[in-house]
Amino acid sequence: MNKVTAEILLDVKNLVKHFPITSRGIFRKKQVGVIHAIDGVSFFIRKGETFGLVGESGCGKTTTARTILYLERPTTGEIRFEGVEVGEIFKSKNKEEILHLRRKMQYVYQNPYASLDPRMTVADIIIEPLAIHSHVPKVKWHDRLYELLALVGLEDYHAERYPHEFSGGQRQRICIARALAVEPRLLILDEPVASLDVSVRAQILNLLQGLQEKLGMTYLYISHDLSTVRHICHRVAVMYLGKIVEIADTDDLFDSPLHPYTQALMSAIPVANPEAKITRIILPGEVPSPINPPAGCRFEPRCIHSKDHKCVEDAPGLLDAGKGHLVACTGASNQRS
DSSP states (O other): OOOOOSOEEEEEEEEEEEEEEEEEOSSSEEEEEEEEEEEEEEEEEETTOEEEEEOSTTSSHHHHHHHHTTSSOOSEEEEEETTEEHHHHHHHTOHHHHHHHHHHEEEEOSOTTTTSOTTSOHHHHHHHHHHHHOOSOGGGHHHHHHHHHHHTTOOGGGGGSOGGGSOHHHHHHHHHHHHHTTOOSEEEEESTTTTSOHHHHHHHHHHHHHHHHHHOOEEEEEESOHHHHHHHOSEEEEEETTEEEEEEEHHHHHHSOOSHHHHHHHHTSOOSOTTOOOOOOOOOSOOOOTTSOOSSOTTGGGOTTGGGTTTTTSOOOOEEOSTTOEESOTTGGGSOO
16 A cells, blocks of 8 residues: 555545435425434545445445535535635535546446446547646647556557447446546546456555555445455544544554444455354344434444443444544444553
8 A cells, every 4th residue: 555644645534424215295295304424424534545434335424425525415524625715615516626626536436337428539538628627738638548448458459449349347447437537636436446347356455555555545435244344444443324433553453443334344254264153143123214314323223232321312423442543332432442
């Protein structure tokens, strides 16, 4: 992994995103409820770092990413990128400033085929952001095109082909090249290898690590595949039902998970040795509805330790368990000496 500096690139504080539920009346729509997609999410990402965001489907990972990019307008909260409040830039409606910010933060989607226009050639796909942002002179567009193709491991002749002519791994390389075309500082990777064959996943992950070392990239890596998270991330945050329940350095989190939900996730990681004795943690009940989440700790209805603490009414914040290991659990925070 590349060297991480102490300088913070992205700082997210108390981010909240609620989606209203409405019913159609005779004259107007009426709000009948709220989906608590994310509630009070806080974390920071240092320059040159890969920060992982993990959790089961529906916990709010993608909504967090889309809200950071202002693809979804946050309900409340603060998002600072390079010390600048992102919300203020979008509220100003200054097109030049918004476009400049868009250049610095880019998104790589989970499905590389759905995110590519099947009617456009690879050349058209990669040159399009160059035309939109106008940061490269038009006479150098094709030079930049071939430079980006080489950077992600593709050949020059691939430029005239269409997305359906490529494998899944090659399509994801095209998506990465398109994102890199505007020279971003932060790349949000939303499960970039989830739809790929296992044999291809390692190639894409190695490509991302190589690009990080060469270009000094910073990544927000979203995934539910814990094996890839351990391979590529420096630090990891665990989400459950719209809240972050634990943040720690990758090795510390995998070796010493403190939150009961994180412990259950870790116990579900497949082990290659069929003779190994593994204790699986089976969580009772089901994930509560984000429309009507628990009043206290979101995990309390499924936690076997909740009766010993005041989690039913009061949700604990992220408590420091030592060495920068933060955990939102009163009982778990006392486990480390």
